[in-house]
Amino acid sequence: xxxxxxxxxxxxxxxxxxxxxxxxxxxxxxxxxxxxxxxxxxxxxxxxxxxxxxxxxxxxxxxxxxxxxxxxxxxxxxxxxxxxxxxxxxxxxxxxxxxxxxxxxxxxxxxxxxxxxxxxxxxxxxxxxxxxxxxxxxxxxxxxxxxxxxxxxxxxxxxxxxxxxxxxxxxxxxxxxxxxxxxxxxxxxxxxxxxxxxxxxxxxxxxxxxxxxxxxxxxxxxxxxxxxxxxxxxxxxxxxxxxxxxxxxxxxxxxxxxxxxxxxxxxxxxxxxxxxxxxxxxxxxxxxxxxxxxxxxx
Amino acid sequence: xxxxxxxxxxxxxxxxxxxxxxxxxxxxxxxxxxxxxxxxxxxxxxxxxxxxxxxxxxxxxxxxxxxxxxxxxxxxxxxxxxxxxxxxxxxxxxxxxxxxxxxxxxxxxxxxxxxxxxxxxxxxxxxxxxxxxxxxxxxxxxxxxxxxxxxxxxxxxxxxxxxxxxxxxxxxxxxxxxxxxxxxxxxxxxxxxxxxxxxxxxxxxxxxxxxxxxxxxxxxxxxxxxxxxxxxxxxxxxxxxxxxxxxxxxxxxxxxxxxxxxxxxxxxxxxxxxxxxxxxxxxxxxxxxxxxxxxxxxxxxxxxxxxxxxxxxxxxxxxxxxxxxxxxxxxxxxxxxxxxxxxxxxxxxxxxxxxxxxxxxxxxxxxxxxxxxxxxxxxxxxxxxxxxxxxxxxxxxxxxxxxxxxxxxxxxxxxxxxx
Numbered sequence: 177x178x179x180x181x182x183x184x185x186x187x188x189x190x191x192x193x194x195x196x197x198x199x200x201x202x203x204x205x206x207x208x209x210x211x212x213x214x215x216x217x218x219x220x221x222x223x224x225x226x227x228x229x230x231x232x233x234x235x236x237x238x239x240x241x242x243x244x245x246x247x248x249x250x251x252x253x254x255x256x257x258x259x260x261x262x263x264x265x266x267x268x269x270x271x272x273x274x275x276x277x278x279x280x281x282x283x284x285x286x287x288x289x290x291x292x293x294x295x296x297x298x299x300x301x302x303x304x305x306x307x308x309x310x311x312x313x314x315x316x317x318x319x320x321x322x323x324x325x326x327x328x329x330x331x332x333x334x335x336x337x338x339x340x341x342x343x344x345x346x347x348x349x350x351x352x353x354x355x356x357x358x359x360x361x362x363x364x365x366x367x368x369x370x371x372x373x374x375x376x377x378x379x380x381x382x383x384x385x386x387x388x389x390x391x392x393x394x395x396x397x398x399x400x401x402x403x404x405x406x407x408x409x410x411x412x413x414x415x416x417x418x419x420x421x422x423x424x425x426x427x428x429x430x431x432x433x434x435x436x437x438x439x440x441x442x443x444x445x446x447x448x449x450x451x452x453x454x455x456x457x458x459x460x461x462x463x464x465x466x467x468x469x470x471x472x473x474x
Numbered sequence: 475x476x477x478x479x480x481x482x483x484x485x486x487x488x489x490x491x492x493x494x495x496x497x498x499x500x501x502x503x504x505x506x507x508x509x510x511x512x513x514x515x516x517x518x519x520x521x522x523x524x525x526x527x528x529x530x531x532x533x534x535x536x537x538x539x540x541x542x543x544x545x546x547x548x549x550x551x552x553x554x555x556x557x558x559x560x561x562x563x564x565x566x567x568x569x570x571x572x573x574x575x576x577x578x579x580x581x582x583x584x585x586x587x588x589x590x591x592x593x594x595x596x597x598x599x600x601x602x603x604x605x606x607x608x609x610x611x612x613x614x615x616x617x618x619x620x621x622x623x624x625x626x627x628x629x630x631x632x633x634x635x636x637x638x639x640x641x642x643x644x645x646x647x648x649x650x651x652x653x654x655x656x657x658x659x660x661x662x663x664x665x666x667x668x669x670x671x672x673x674x675x676x677x678x679x680x681x682x683x684x685x686x687x688x689x690x691x692x693x694x695x696x697x698x699x700x701x702x703x704x705x706x707x708x709x710x711x712x713x714x715x716x717x718x719x720x721x722x723x724x725x726x727x728x729x730x731x732x733x734x735x736x737x738x739x740x741x742x743x744x745x746x747x748x749x750x751x752x753x754x755x756x757x758x759x760x761x762x763x764x765x766x767x768x769x770x771x772x773x774x775x776x777x778x779x780x781x782x783x784x785x786x787x788x789x790x791x792x793x794x795x796x797x798x799x800x801x802x803x804x805x806x807x808x809x810x811x812x813x814x815x816x817x818x819x820x821x822x823x824x825x826x827x828x829x830x831x832x833x834x835x836x837x838x839x840x841x842x843x844x845x846x847x848x849x850x851x852x853x854x855x856x857x858x859x860x861x862x863x864x865x866x867x868x869x870x871x872x873x874x875x876x877x878x879x880x881x882x883x884x885x886x887x888x889x890x891x892x893x
Contacts, residue, residue: 253705259697275480276706
């Protein structure tokens with residue numbers, strides 16, 4: 177059963193439609209990515225899921241129930257723009273966030289200490305937030321999001337503004353959580369990050385769904401299936417078979433576009449006796465190219 | 475409810491353990507007492523020196539009788555006035571010049587010239603470096619006029635004894651009727667000071683806590699803490715938590731002050747070096763003080779919350795909050811009028827209008843004897859207004875906290891309210 181079910185949600189601000197008829201499900205043990213450029217409606221969608229703003233129509237169900245405030249403690253939400261009380265002690269801030277998520281004070285404290293140690297911030301627990309570096313503050317934010325052990329984690333642009341160390345940290349954390357069976361959903365405008373992390377994606381643009389589904393299916397369906405081959409010998413051999421659709425010849429290499437249902441290794445078997453292959457690289461189109469080709473046409 | 479409590483707890487802890495809170499809480503009673511004591515202490519400690527006066531009596535009928543009227547003594551028993559009566563001669567101008575020189579060099583404190591035609595109505599002349607000493611000026615004037623009138627009457631054939639009997643003046647004693655029917659002697663100054671101190675504290679704390687909640691909402695917006703809070707609590711919980719949290723901070727402060735007040739009432743006379751007249755209010759006033767502070771706090775902090783929600787910077791907010799701040803200033807401007815006319819129609823009407831009643835109804839209770847029905851009508855109107863205001867501001871807050879950038883226009887705000 178999906179953890180999160182979203183059906184046909186619509187949000188309009190006057191004449192402007194921020195989100196138009198968007199539906200998707202997020203399941204346990206999956207990482208679901210919402211992709212799109214700035215202003216596509218990602219944050220609005222997430223705010224509707226978080227019950228911060230109400231959709232004009234459509235339904236949002238979490239754990240089988242219609243979304244309501246009592247479910248918020250089962251969600252770990254990292255907003256796109258996020259702040260901390262600068263004058264609070266690190267440990268007090270985290271205990272406060274834990275308690276807001278329904279934890280008892282003692283449990284919140286225990287969890288805060290555990291995560292601070294894990295992120296090598298143990299000795300900073302008595303410092304004020306404003307004495308911490310920006311990277312450390314980002315770690316505190318991340319701890320605040322997951323310290324209450326939520327079943328669904330929603331991250332809005334988690335990589336924006338993070339330093340490279342923390343980008344890696346959060347990626348590893350997402351994969352850890354996925355392996356523990358949590359459902360994870362995140363939004364980003366960075367397609368390559370999504371390509372590495374997601375099981376499923378939803379692409380939206382100007383509030384409308386462009387495309388959704390399993391990542392590998394999307395890549396094989398919409399991506400051109402081509403191979404870049406460097407070789408010595410007579411390149412004509414690449415044209416002499418029925419599993420390619422197009423061959424572009426260059427001095428030292430060829431770009432071969434494969435027919436549907438055929439893999440580069442089949443081609444290599446056919447040519448390996450005639451030419452000497454020095455390098456081979458599959459050049460699938462990236463999500464970015466797919467997005468541009470689909471959204472650009474709209 | 476748990477979430478509201480969590481937010482209350484945070485607001486409370488972060489405020490009460492701040493240095494500024496502790497200092498303000500302890501300093502206010504000290505300033506209060508100082509305002510009551512220092513003037514009387516100063517009067518006490520005033521070093522008393524005899525006043526040296528020269529008198530030139532051109533009429534020749536007044537000066538002889540003056541030492542008799544100025545025969546009081548200082549605390550150490552020596553005479554208060556050292557009087558030097560000058561005999562007029564042909565060259566009075568020269569005498570006057572010489573005495574003016576003496577005033578200037580401070581060998582004498584004052585020089586009084588009684589003109590020849592004093593009985594016919596000429597004015598006295600008094601030369602001194604300190605002409606603003608009203609007590610002395612008035613005293614000299616009164617003595618000379620009494621002697622002059624005496625003289626006129628005697629010339630008209632009245633007997634000295636009869637004159638004394640006929641010209642006896644009347645005194646006045648002011649007695650305030652309190653609710654318990656007790657009589658206490660209080661003058662304008664006492665009334666003014668005790669009311670002024672209370673009203674000033676109400677005014678300062680209402681503005682201070684209102685502004686503080688407004689600033690903290692703007693801070694949560696600009697630092698985007700609000701986004702994090704919204705991940706677990708809804709806007710109403712956050713707003714309620716903040717208002718109640720700051721409210722408990724203020725209540726803590728008031729309870730400390732009121733305990734202080736009780737100590738003054740019951741032990742004040744023993745502790746004070748001077749009579750504690752300015753603190754002679756009844757204990758129930760202190761309970762009304764807390765009640766009207768709380769009601770005023772909820773009304774004004776809710777309004778300031780609304781302003782915080784629609785603005786983005788402190789300056790912008792201060793500007794937008796001016797009408798609210800003004801509503802708090804009006805009772806302060808009226809205080810002197812209220813002390814003189816606590817039962818005038820305008821004060822009565824204002825004591826029912828919710829934006830003024832927290833301060834004005836309280837001042838009325840302190841100054842006069844409004845009936846229980848009047849007091850509770852005012853309180854109920856206030857409570858109803860607070861409830862309406864909370865419902866209204868909650869709608870503005872919901873939308874406002876996620877609006878960054880441009881300040882919304884009035885029509886836009888009206889749209890949020892109708893949502």
